[in-house]
Amino acid sequence: MRTIISLLGSLLVVLGVMLLIPIIVSFIYQEQIISSFLIPALSSLLAGLLARLKFREEKITISTGMLVCALGWIVISAIGAIPFYLELDYSYVDTLFETVSGFTTTGITVFSGLSEFPRSILFWRSLIQWLGGLGFLTFFLVVTFRGQSGLFQLFTAESHKINMSRPVPNIFKTIKILWLIYAGFTIVEIILLKILGLTFFDALIHSFTTLSTGGFSSYDASIGYFKTAGYQYYHLIEYVIIIFMAAGGINFLVHYKILTGKIEELWSGIEMKYFWGIIAGVSSLILFEHYLHFPFEWSGLEKTFRTTLFQVVSIITTTGFGTESINGAFFPALAKQLLLILMLIGGCVGSTSGGIKVIRIAILNKLFNREVKKIYYPKRAVLPVVVEGNIIPDDEIFRIVALFFSWLVLILIGGGITAILSDLPAWNAFSGIFSALGNIGPFYFSVSKMQSLSDGIKITYIIAMLAGRLEILPIFILFSPQAWRD
């Protein structure tokens, strides 16, 4: 219990410091809403420092580690929501929803009329996503590093086994490198978007939410805004965002390797092969189906290609930006199905993406191939599941299967709750929870519909967003009395 409070204290201190940054934005734009940030910032700092002074950390068990992670993000979301609650005309549940959607990089919004919002509020909303993007991973690494050494292995097991071991032996150095790459990419995107005509503020906001695969925009029309508002280079803006969404969806250890000169890492690993393969395959299918419904014209090809690629990359990386509504006629039935499947898959491990993750789908696929192969081999033959020359131990496959299975079960439960507490049809009710659990953003009903849903559904989605981000198990631990006893 002491360790839990002490670890939460550290998180509160970080949150408190972060809450001071929007105050600068508030100064620049002379918005004079400083107190809305200062109150939660100081409370958070005070509580955090007190907790750190009063309680010492001890070695913790796996279950305590998971409990801290789940609890930590709930607590800082509860505090991070305060500026929204104080400045905007929304209920606390709505602002909490928006904050959880931010930290988990989900990007489902219950706010509308965004262009009228104070700049500092929009900035905070984006910053939350940027912090959440690598924050979940970082906090998990820190928490587990302080516990048993086996814990770190637990987390990195999958990436470790497929030859993606830590780039450097020291865990804090690893974290530092990850944040440097993350910040570096963000700065490059800001510069590119600025060059292409965005205001510095817009470039900043959207770069924060691209690399974090968060997907919050400062416009109700998302990235589609830049076209309708008449930006000259809107095509290029979209391509730049496609590239950086993809960057956010790729394992940051792969980025590290690429930056250290091993460019082939971009396509040589099994997860990257699947990642590019899925993007190419799904995009082709959507293009094909699109032209079954619309007449083909050379002049429109670039636009169709760009819009398709944008949406496919946006969904598989779980960013959720849009230039064309996935509810509309542009994406016919097959496209709608494919995009829903992408929501389940998600991006790569070690990225800022949500979802089940590409490598796990690849391993499940290998498992199936193995089972088919078994038919042709003698009964006692041992046929391991091999990925990149390494045997995936049974324990790891079972963990993946359990994750996959519980993912489906949570979708069913969440879809059921949505169906019963709303007037949404069965299919649309499922799509919302696909999106929340996968930390994606878009779904098959309107944003205004989402905003009008009952608090029961919103709380269900809050739990789903956290469950998806934490890969489910910690959320189960949260509801387990056994974990709290330790």
Added chain:
Amino acid sequence: MRTIISLLGSLLVVLGVMLLIPIIVSFIYQEQIISSFLIPALSSLLAGLLARLKFREEKITISTGMLVCALGWIVISAIGAIPFYLELDYSYVDTLFETVSGFTTTGITVFSGLSEFPRSILFWRSLIQWLGGLGFLTFFLVVTFRGQSGLFQLFTAESHKINMSRPVPNIFKTIKILWLIYAGFTIVEIILLKILGLTFFDALIHSFTTLSTGGFSSYDASIGYFKTAGYQYYHLIEYVIIIFMAAGGINFLVHYKILTGKIEELWSGIEMKYFWGIIAGVSSLILFEHYLHFPFEWSGLEKTFRTTLFQVVSIITTTGFGTESINGAFFPALAKQLLLILMLIGGCVGSTSGGIKVIRIAILNKLFNREVKKIYYPKRAVLPVVVEGNIIPDDEIFRIVALFFSWLVLILIGGGITAILSDLPAWNAFSGIFSALGNIGPFYFSVSKMQSLSDGIKITYIIAMLAGRLEILPIFILFSPQAWRD
């Protein structure tokens, strides 16, 4: 290759004999369409006997066994469709579709205006389902028994491991007992339905398709017909059918044990507990949701209860009879979701049901519980998945996982093909393949829509119906060059 032809020969002989039975019906009703049955009957007998005379059986491998099973049902469906093709005004693909739908006990129909059909044709359509009900299991047992002894274990592995070993040591005696129980239940249902006012023909037809969980009816309105046609005891007719649908969905080895006096087998096994639990749970949820949308009246409660229970049992046992359309307002969004999930689950192993099967869902659930438990135990602790005191070996769990995973993949592929070759919306397109793969029958679009779908979709469904019935692997084998070489 010789063995394959010889085994197919046996199947053709059986089919030939069966094709002679409708001729009796044709005589009784003086329909004079004897040649439509006689031609395929004699061809089948002749070809079958020739094959048996010319070719000898040898020991076969697992893959050959699976190949024979897949091929066998395709061949006899192709011949079994001939009477429909000769007598009715449908394309060959349509009649093949109907025949595969029959033998696999799926029950999706592309025929309409059933009450105008010749009696012998309706009889053949029902008989096909009755034969398919236990026929798939029987043929598999026979084929595998003649091969390696390990093959039989492969099939019965799951039931065996959970303490449901063969009732008697001799395989042919087992098969005989299964068919006796099956026939016995069918006769009891015929008598009960006759007492409740059905004509002998209707009682026969519907009993055939209840116990086989096939779901073909001789009326377009399915079981709903008996109410609208003014049958006095239509309530009781529905309750009787509920009971016998449930009987068809339960492992026939459980029936055997019950009949030998162990009545507690009806609820004591883990699969039975899940089976009754799911029926009770889902029915309660649907009732609850129904009354959120409709005013509660005591007078209507029995009707609502009966209709709900009927549909839940009809879908989980994969029978597919209906008294109320699952597309209508009676079943709101949550109900529609739940019924779709039931389509995935299906009935018990060793029953005539399709679907993934209840016991496998139970084992996947146990697997998830084990993974959660692992967090609290030391890293090296061995925590097996235990069902009824027996450890489920990893090999078996992997097989179940592979089945589950390939089931989902086939749904996605089939749903995609349906979406692209039709104008159905995404959700409805999925529901058809859920139904075909699970051998269920109903789906979320109209029967007339199904009839109008393109041949491409119908052929996809034919493959899906066979894949579901054969539990997928044999269908993969069918497309594998390696299996044909042996």
